[in-house]
Amino acid sequence: MSSSDPKTENLDSQSRINEAPPSEELGDSSTVWKDPVESGSPNEESDPPKGGGDAEEEEEEGECGFCLFMKGGGCKESFTAWEVCVEEAEKNKEDIVTKCMEITSTLKKCMDAHSDYYQPILAAEKAAEQQVRKELEADKEKVEEISEEELAARKQAQG
Template identity: 85%
Template sequence: MSSPDPKTENSDSQSRINEAPPSEELGDSPTLLPQDPVESGSPNEEEELDPPRDPEEEEEEGECGFCLFMKGGGCKESFTAWEVCVEEAEKNKEDIVTKCMEVTSTLKKCMDEHSDYYQPILAAERAAEEQVKKELEGDKEKEKEKEISEEEAAAMKQARG
């Protein structure tokens, strides 16, 4: 057996280096743009920096943003009690307002006491109350106009007849 000629091997390797990989020969060139970490399957920087979560937080991971916000302030216990009450009422097909009046009141008081944190929710609640109030006032006005119109029509009918 003869040993391979180093010059031949080197020139052979060199020609392979200059050859395009099979995928590039077909017209596919590698993209030079940065890949999206989600697409590439690699974790992003934020995930790498997150501290390990405690079991209680993992439990809440599937919860809505509102629930997480409510539990993030000083009224976590009140909110959890309200949540349980609402779930029980729904499960037993009971009236939520009647059944949960006390825990709702407790939650509302707690939120008022921690208004610095719960201000966005309290503001949204006040705006919704104002909207309902305006709609009710508008409905009352329409009802009065309807009554006046009916009275006018009756008076006109009576005057004719």
């Protein structure tokens, strides 16, 4: 058979017409997740550039994903204040927990108030707390077992 058969050519060209062009097969770019900081989302506060601006832009570009996420929600101010507190405590070799307790509490309350946005962080924090509780309980049980064994050994040694 020859490849110039009109029936097969027609079917072949129709199947190509029904196929999506390669660029469309990859997905619509409007469905791609965009960074709220870079996309200028309504949650992002717009601050006018300060001073040189370039150094600040470079600093923000180098920020971790967690920091960008935290600043992308409704708790940007609280998170920034917490960051400053932690940096000061580290610089002055102070205890971060003691120094930043009030600011951390404010940030946590803000995140709870904006739980729709911060849910992934709140869920991870809750899971970590539960894990720590389990580990503390396991450690406490081990200490109690050792104490009981130690007590039994002392009693046996005495008599």
